[in-house]
Amino acid sequence: PGGNAASVAEHALAMMLALVRSIPQLNAAMHAGRWEKSGAAGAELRGKTLGLVGLGRVGAEVAKRAKAMEMRVIAHDPYLRPELAAEWGVELVPLADLFAQADFISLHTALSLTTEKMINAQTIAQMKRGARLVNTARGELVDEAALADGLRSGQLLGAALDVFAVEPPRDSPLLEMANVIATPHVAGSTAEAQEEVGIKIAQQVRD
Numbered sequence: 001p002g003g004n005a006a007s008v009a010e011h012a013l014a015m016m017l018a019l020v021r022s023i024p025q026l027n028a029a030m031h032a033g034r035w036e037k038s039g040a041a042g043a044e045l046r047g048k049t050l051g052l053v054g055l056g057r058v059g060a061e062v063a064k065r066a067k068a069m070e071m072r073v074i075a076h077d078p079y080l081r082p083e084l085a086a087e088w089g090v091e092l093v094p095l096a097d098l099f100a101q102a103d104f105i106s107l108h109t110a111l112s113l114t115t116e117k118m119i120n121a122q123t124i125a126q127m128k129r130g131a132r133l134v135n136t137a138r139g140e141l142v143d144e145a146a147l148a149d150g151l152r153s154g155q156l157l158g159a160a161l162d163v164f165a166v167e168p169p170r171d172s173p174l175l176e177m178a179n180v181i182a183t184p185h186v187a188g189s190t191a192e193a194q195e196e197v198g199i200k201i202a203q204q205v206r207d
Contacts (some may be wrong), residue, residue: 002057003197004188011138011187012106013069015160016045018181019132025178029037037109051102053118054109054137055080055090062106063090070147074098077109099126104134111138119143124150136187139164148173153156162187 018024021042029036050066052059055077063073063186067089075085076095085092099105105127109115119133120143133156135142150156151174160181161174168184174180 004190004193005061006055007190007193008058008136008187009065011162011183012058012062012108012134013065015134015136015162015181016050016104016132016181019134019158019160020045032039043165047105048072048103049074049101051093051098052077052090053074053095053098053105055085055088056108057093058136059106059108062090062108063088065106065203071104074101095123096126099123099131100128102128102131104132106134107137107141109137109141111140115116116140117143118145121146121149124155127155128153130157132156132160134160136162139167144169144174145171148177157179 022040026036026040045066046069049072050060050062052073052075054064055075057078063075067071073090073142074093074097075090076093076098077085081094082092097117107119107185109118118141124146128151133142133147137163142161142165147156147159149158158179158181159174162183163185164172169175175182
């Protein structure tokens with residue numbers, strides 16, 4: 001645990017940047033020979049509110065990087081002491097308040113009976129209109145049909161997903177949507193993370 005936290009955190013931030021700057025779409029256009037400069041104005045992360053669902057190892061690393069990018073960071077984590085969150089410059093809030101305030105919602109919680117499909121039609125309706133969702137945690141946290149509906153309606157402006165309920169995803173409407181960025185469960189897959197995990201496993205076997 002924790003061996004790939006920095007890698008996952010960097011991937012989450014990369015996905016946020018890709019969402020607001022349309023990097024995958026603009027890259028595809030360039031490779032196709034199209035110069036789509038007009039209408040490509042993006043947005044900044046600076047000054048936006050990031051809501052972290054879960055402030056454990058990965059969530060804390062995301063918060064640290066988001067603060068450096070001048071984002072306001074709020075979080076929901078019933079197991080974390082508010083004093084510790086305050087030390088990291090993060091405000092702990094009820095989940096409904098996080099949904100209502102966050103421009104970006106990033107999931108970093110474990111899968112359990114209480115968190116399965118926590119992103120559903122009801123909670124999406126509670127979110128700030130035009131918010132963007134990032135999931136590098138567990139695919140089962142999201143009701144994918146409800147997410148697709150939220151993206152079609154404009155309630156959510158975009159989503160970036162590294163994980164899916166079924167992997168690889170089959171016949172997912174999300175993969176057909178231009179405002180969805182998807183990667184194949186690789187957020188923790190870096191050379192550095194693999195080395196760190198390998199070292200920790202060796203130390204645990206020794207212990």
